[in-house]
Amino acid sequence: MSRTPVNVTVTGGAGQIGYALLFRIASGQLLGPDVPVNLRLLEITPALPAAQGTAMELNDGAFPLLGSVDITDDPNVAFDGTNVALLVGARPRTKGMERGDLLEANGGIFKPQGKAINDHAADDIKVLVVGNPANTNALIAQAAAPDVPAERFTAMTRLDHNRALSQLSAKTGTPVSEIRRLTIWGNHSATQYPDIFHAEVAGKNAAATVNDETWLADDFIPTVAKRGAAIIEARGASSAASAASAAIDHVHTWVNGTAAGDWTSMGIPSDGSYGVPEGLISSFPVTCSGGSYEIVQGLEVNDFSRARIDASVKELAEEREAVRALGLI
Ligand code: NAD
Numbered sequence: 001m002s003r004t005p006v007n008v009t010v011t012g013g014a015g016q017i018g019y020a021l022l023f024r025i026a027s028g029q030l031l032g033p034d035v036p037v038n039l040r041l042l043e044i045t046p047a048l049p050a051a052q053g054t055a056m057e058l059n060d061g062a063f064p065l066l067g068s069v070d071i072t073d074d075p076n077v078a079f080d081g082t083n084v085a086l087l088v089g090a091r092p093r094t095k096g097m098e099r100g101d102l103l104e105a106n107g108g109i110f111k112p113q114g115k116a117i118n119d120h121a122a123d124d125i126k127v128l129v130v131g132n133p134a135n136t137n138a139l140i141a142q143a144a145a146p147d148v149p150a151e152r153f154t155a156m157t158r159l160d161h162n163r164a165l166s167q168l169s170a171k172t173g174t175p176v177s178e179i180r181r182l183t184i185w186g187n188h189s190a191t192q193y194p195d196i197f198h199a200e201v202a203g204k205n206a207a208a209t210v211n212d213e214t215w216l217a218d219d220f221i222p223t224v225a226k227r228g229a230a231i232i233e234a235r236g237a238s239s240a241a242s243a244a245s246a247a248i249d250h251v252h253t254w255v256n257g258t259a260a261g262d263w264t265s266m267g268i269p270s271d272g273s274y275g276v277p278e279g280l281i282s283s284f285p286v287t288c289s290g291g292s293y294e295i296v297q298g299l300e301v302n303d304f305s306r307a308r309i310d311a312s313v314k315e316l317a318e319e320r321e322a323v324r325a326l327g328l329i
């Protein structure tokens with residue numbers, strides 16, 4: 001293999017998303033079928049044996065693209081020379097925990113990881129935060145990495161995007177491959193806004209094709225926004241394979257680009273576009289090319305969409321205030 005391997009660090013590698021994610025990375029689905037990878041797994045000390053087990057299985061996969069698998073509980077080691085960081089490990093909300101407690105607990109994870117990325121990662125580092133609350137965890141990590149360009153820190157709303165594609169596909173009887181230009185705005189939470197007003201289904205405007213505002217407001221939007229909770233209810237555990245798949249999609253699109261005429265959704269630092277306060281990590285419609293992304297500009301935002309985008313952005317602003325008050329950013 002003549003290409004230089006790409007160093008990919010996955011945090012929470014012994015968790016359920018990690019288990020669904022690592023084998024796909026090793027098989028070349030994250031970066032491409034001709035790109036060798038070195039994997040680093042960052043775990044907390046008690047989970048290192050489980051991570052070892054996953055590493056044994058990765059070796060047993062005999063993946064031609066997999067150069068090495070290293071395991072550590074030290075962020076400074078895990079992010080040394082890292083090109084792509086997938087921050088999956090997070091503190092789940094447990095009984096009796098308030099949202100503020102969750103933000104504080106995750107601050108203890110994402111602040112040191114952001115600093116380690118700042119101090120040790122490769123110059124071309126790209127970061128995807130999956131661990132919840134993903135947008136605000138990304139903000140915490142970014143704030144701890146002042147030497148890394150802010151736009152390299154992103155949060156995952158691709159799962160929401162994919163869920164919206166699937167729901168719209170089922171409603172219209174159109175394959176997902178014929179749906180384009182769908183957008184998730186705002187936070188990866190129940191306030192997110194999946195927007196079909198600019199989407200196209202088989203080349204026709206999606207909202208006009210559906211022509212059913214009741215379905216849109218009372219079925220589509222809540223189904224997509226509350227899908228994570230519905231999966232937890234059904235599986236007894238939060239989404240894992242679909243979350244891993246969306247993480248693969250997010251990084252693959254970021255690195256390899258969006259298809260002509262289409263866009264995707266990514267949680268990224270706002271530049272003030274569409275009235276989203278600068279600096280908030282909010283989901284936008286973006287195109288990707290040459291390893292970077294741009295917000296799609298000039299979309300008309302109707303009153304229906306405006307109210308919903310504003311509500312989700314308000315929640316993001318409140319989360320930012322909460323972590324600021326905790327001294328995390
Ligand atoms: P999990 O509990 O199965 O695994 C999490 C792993 O992270 C565990 O192995 C744990 O030991 C590890 N971990 C905890 N703290 C760590 C630290 N400081 N450093 C390194 N590793 C650490 O959880 P999961 O199902 O894999 O989910 C992971 C996260 O992803 C959760 O926060 C979940 O809510 C979130 N999630 C996000 C999306 C999204 O769309 N953004 C979708 C699904 C799940």
Ligand code: LMR
Pocket residue numbers: 132159227228229231238239243
């Ligand atoms: C999801 O969207 O499936 C997850 O973010 C749900 C969760 O709370 O872990």
